[in-house]
Amino acid sequence: MSKTLDFFKNNAQIDSAKHCAACGYTCCTLDENNFIVLFPWERDEATRVGLSMAHLPPMQDNNPLYVNCVRPCTGLNDYKPINCATYPMYPLTTDLELWVRGAKNRCPIANIHLRKQIKVIADGLRKIEFVHPGSIKTLVDFTRIYKGELELFEYGLDGKKLSPTQITLALALMRAK
Numbered sequence: 001m002s003k004t005l006d007f008f009k010n011n012a013q014i015d016s017a018k019h020c021a022a023c024g025y026t027c028c029t030l031d032e033n034n035f036i037v038l039f040p041w042e043r044d045e046a047t048r049v050g051l052s053m054a055h056l057p058p059m060q061d062n063n064p065l066y067v068n069c070v071r072p073c074t075g076l077n078d079y080k081p082i083n084c085a086t087y088p089m090y091p092l093t094t095d096l097e098l099w100v101r102g103a104k105n106r107c108p109i110a111n112i113h114l115r116k117q118i119k120v121i122a123d124g125l126r127k128i129e130f131v132h133p134g135s136i137k138t139l140v141d142f143t144r145i146y147k148g149e150l151e152l153f154e155y156g157l158d159g160k161k162l163s164p165t166q167i168t169l170a171l172a173l174m175r176a177k
């Protein structure tokens with residue numbers, strides 16, 4: 001079983017393991033168009049606590065923010081990036097009030113499940129932000145670039161449906177260049 005950094009209660013991927021096994025780890029099939037976001041500090045921190053990054057070589061352009069994954073992270077000490085642990089959720093705003101999710105046609109995890117997880121994910125990201133300021137903005141910037149593959153998650157941190165005003169704002173942010 002792989003491990004992520006200790007920012008998330010229940011070590012994130014957060015109770016999604018049964019869904020992931022059932023779908024055959026679809027989102028782990030990565031190619032040049034499908035990659036993982038790695039925070040600039042993440043590789044060093046994972047290595048420092050003894051986790052292996054061997055399956056996560058830098059991409060060809062050496063961009064430290066994105067990596068491919070070359071084999072399943074099934075080893076005991078294999079590192080699971082934070083992006084993998086929180087997939088399919090991505091924050092759309094730095095206050096973590098608005099979210100998008102990975103395309104439903106690829107990830108079968110139902111919104112009802114994610115509604116229960118979203119606060120855990122947000123709390124973990126806030127802990128990360130405390131230790132590594134700017135990390136949430138890095139992720140939000142990524143969300144806004146990558147939004148074509150993502151769809152609005154119509155629920156807030158309390159699991160309740162967003163208000164019409166929030167939905168309008170979120171859709172505008174997703175449309176913005």
Ligand code: SF4
Pocket residue numbers: 016019020021023024025026027028087088106107108109
């Ligand atoms: S696509 Fe969804 S269910 Fe499948 S491995 Fe990825 S996160 Fe898990």
Ligand code: SF4
Pocket residue numbers: 002025027028029030036069070071072073079080081084
């Ligand atoms: S690190 Fe693990 S969870 Fe992430 S893409 Fe690779 S196999 Fe999947």
